[in-house]
Amino acid sequence: MAVTFQDLGVAKWLVEALTAMKIYTPTAIQAACIPKVLNGHDCIGGAQTGSGKTIAFAAPMLTRWSENPSGVFGLVLTPTRELAYQIAEQFQALGANANLKVIVIVGGEDMTAQTLELAKCPHFVIATPGRLADHILSSGEDVIRGLRRVKYLVLDEADRLLTNSFADHLDTCFSALPPPSQRQNMLFTATVTDSIRAIKEKPVAAGKPEFFIHEVDTVDKVAIPSTLSISYIFLPSNVKAYYLHCLMTLEEHTNKSAIIFVNRTYTAELITRTLSRLGLNVTSLNSDLKQADRTSSYHRFKSGAARILVATDVASRGLDIPQVALVVNYDLPADPDDYIHRVGRTARAGRKGESISLVSEKDIERVLAIEERVGKKMEKYEEVSENKVIANSMKVTSVALREAEMEMEKAENTIREKKKINKRKHASEFVLAAQQDKRKVVKKGNLVTK
Template sequence: MSAYKGPTFESLGLSKPLVEALGAMAIRRPSQIQISCIPEILKGHDCIGGARTGSGKTVAFAAPILQKFSEDPYGVFALILTPTRELALQISEQFSALGASMNLKQAVVVGGMDMVAQGIALQKRPHIVIATPGRLADHIQSSGEEAVAGLRRIKFLVLDEADRLLTPGFAPDLETCMGVTAKGRDRQTLLFTATITPSVLQLKDSSKHNVFLHEVETNSKISIPDTLTQSYILLPSHVRESYLVSLLSMPENEKKSAIVFVNRTTTADVLRRVLRAMEIRVTSLHSGISQRERIDSLNRFRAEAARVLVATDVAGRGLDIPQVQMVINFDIPADSDDYIHRVGRTARAGRTGESISFVSEHDVSRIQAIETRVGKQMDKYEGVRESDVIKNWLQPVSNARREALMDIEKEAAGLVGPKKRKRRA
């Protein structure tokens, strides 16, 4: 086996402490997005980086930011905006690991956490602020000048998952956040995304500065890892829960870690209860639970205390959960790009993985759009037989679903408190 002769992190311009920190994270060779973007950012260029999930985009902006910070540390050095709380916390973990030798101070400013404590943290001028636009906008509008003054001198502004941040839903809060940051040549702007959309390109075209644009895969059809198998199961919509339990309980699947994606928080809540009743170790991640529960759920899944994570698209982007072996689309997303982000949770960094989509009578057009988007047809999944589902799972799962719905109604009416989750589940 020949020795590696490609670019190294040293040749990209990173310092020895950063290279050692990357090595401690088992990152020893730069990915294509890192090879392309790190030198340009170190040269002072604005940057738009596009690459599929799992390709190392966070390191592509975190490493050069920390390199520049080590040369001239001061106040609030960088602001990273990201669409979800979980992704903000994950980015914070990467900065902590990379900046372990730099006495780096961070503040994570997201919803669901104590706003007073966040305001105090901002007043202390942390070096890195990682925030969701909505919560940071709340601080800008209500926490006073002392809390946001440090943002006016930032050296870097990062929009992570930029395609999502540049949608109308984020526009007012994003405008508020960007309005208090350093302007023009005093600030480098870095946009990273798995999907370079027209709105991202429009930002480049409207810029007065020379913006470096790098997209690892310009062919939009090559968005799915080669090591991912994609298949579907045709089924009636009213028995999806029974098919899910049957699929997860098959001998070849009963030990696999899996993310089950749904479109609604209520569906996630019902499925969590049903799977627990079927003695499947499960947890859930969606916007209908508290921030503390979301963090605990993600940590339990990462630690393999739960082997199944039922999630809405809050888990579809950016989250690094290396051990996922299977992604199940219980609900088919309306947007084909959301499908790509979902299945990108598995088959990461060269590992194999599989995605299985439940296709009911209402989903055919969505599946056809997804197949057109990824440039490949799905295969029919042969493992689950209708006769086995009816014989073994239809009645017990139907009973569990009925009980779950009754419990949810009672909790909503205040007749009973929420059932405590068993730790083993």
């Protein structure tokens, strides 16, 4: 007989909430981690993308919270804004009938509004380390006092958080929390690195249960799901946009929800504008966009209002968009693990998915490194040929690409001109203020001599 959430010790009200969301049976990572967390263990959970890691840490925290719902009960740190909002949505859905208070603290949003929300001591805080560190350093004790009593800390996408780029922000965040011995600590990731495993070997505080680690399917050995097909198109690097248009307009892909990954924000904007001019329903997600635009793009794609998302690696981790059927690597990443996270946006939870990489002569070493990491060879994709590109895509894409470049250059010139105007304006204001100060000094001097 299958194990149920109730068997794992999850609160009855939460089992009912899961049932309402049509989640009936725990996944492997949930079945392994939930009882251990409820029994007080610190926990490391490793599982493939789409395996239900969020519920693996949310269910035990919400169960314990419902027994004593006061103050800031849990803090979840995650590397990207989009993932923070997604986690918050799941918490809010699970606690919809339980008066649960969840806030999101990320960059790109109004700092003052966040300060007011944080000062109210919500039950759960979902945050990116950089913005939470800003609050800890600048918002005052009255604002962050709730963090001093946090009972649970979760690092989601822990392998990325525990890198040098987040180190200083994490140290600041941890400085506002109770010591590790006085809280439960959970790390969840799709890539269990040696540095994460080493955490298990650290001494356990007196009276605390031993550190628990669980890896589903030994994550590092099964890097991509068996339901995912991976293939490549070999092409000259200067015609990638033509091949991309041909690929995305194939009859077999015209109704598929797809993510196109690029390495640079400029490329993301250029490809988005180009495909849009070619009549494709496309939106963009990258770190150069304002937060409101990033949120809008994410929800447009998730709701199906946009069929194609052109994204940098801000979209490669954790985002759960079930309908994604195709992932295209317009640019190959330098790190094979980034490839794994990218293609992990499709073929989730047992569904089939497809990944196609555009490979130029400069990418051979990256392809070999990826194939070694995933333990699988990429197949040659046969549906896009040079003749088909020349016949169907080269002319129209060339025009659209040139127009997109001109449009971006015009926008950039407008921004530069505005900056120059603002600079001259500030300089004039500075000179005027200096002249007024000088006149005040002269006037004051005349009064003194009279």
